[in-house]
Amino acid sequence: MTIEITLLGTGSPLPDPERAGPSTLVRAGGHTFLFDAGRGVGLRLAAAAAPAGALSAVLLTHLHSDHITDLNDLVTGRWITGFPVARALPVIGPVGTRGVVDAILAMLAPDISYRLAHHDDLTAGPEVEVSEVEASEAAGGVVWEDEVADVRILAEPTDHRPVEPTLGYRIEHGGRAVVIGGDGVPCDGLDRLCAGADAYVQTVLRDDLVSAVPLQRFLDTIDYHSTVRQAGETAARAGVGTLVLTHQVPAPAPGTEDEWIALAAEAFDGTIVCGRDLVVVEV
Ligand SMILES: [Zn+2]
């Protein structure tokens, strides 16, 4: 009765040969969930032996491009590898998700028409079941559940302003809980999600390094991401077991992971993992 987290992509908007874009896989109770679908997510899903066709749901924290840029690859992958007919892909996300998915399907229209014309056994295009989570129901609300498998996912609004709306998620199974914080600064919704969680996955930024870069567009990123220390503070306040750092900005130079862990450890005395692609954490 454990929950397994695989960091598929720990990168940020800047392309990095060692890090795919933001995406995290969570396996619990026989289900497989994908949180965000950043650059290269299809490659990383293959590495984790989790094809798009096997996903129970895709859950989006927000609609920043780095978190959704390869969602189209999952839509096509699930459709074209589904036999005899692909199951619809459930996509759960903040308000605005439906518009993004509709635009992806419109972008894929030529491809869909080619494949329908070429493959006699394909009789319909890809199906995507979108569930938009309203802010009111997001407050502690269950957004996905399988009672038999004892798996549920709850959502809370997070604070990544001016990006709105944004969501964090808590996956519960067998008395364990894992939180996917997404981008954003500490807030009440995140604290509620994290309360007593066994693991908390947070996108983080090193303000000491970013503030040394004299580029306003880079400096702008500081005020809407958790610093490493803030992630540690949230983890400590909530009594989390393991803090997992992901989507690190800037990407940690090889050999500097201990610096990142030390910064979080100033506030948090639990286990700290400085994420790399395809690292697995089980709780
Ligand atoms: Zn973002």
Ligand SMILES: [Zn+2]
């Ligand atoms: Zn991001």
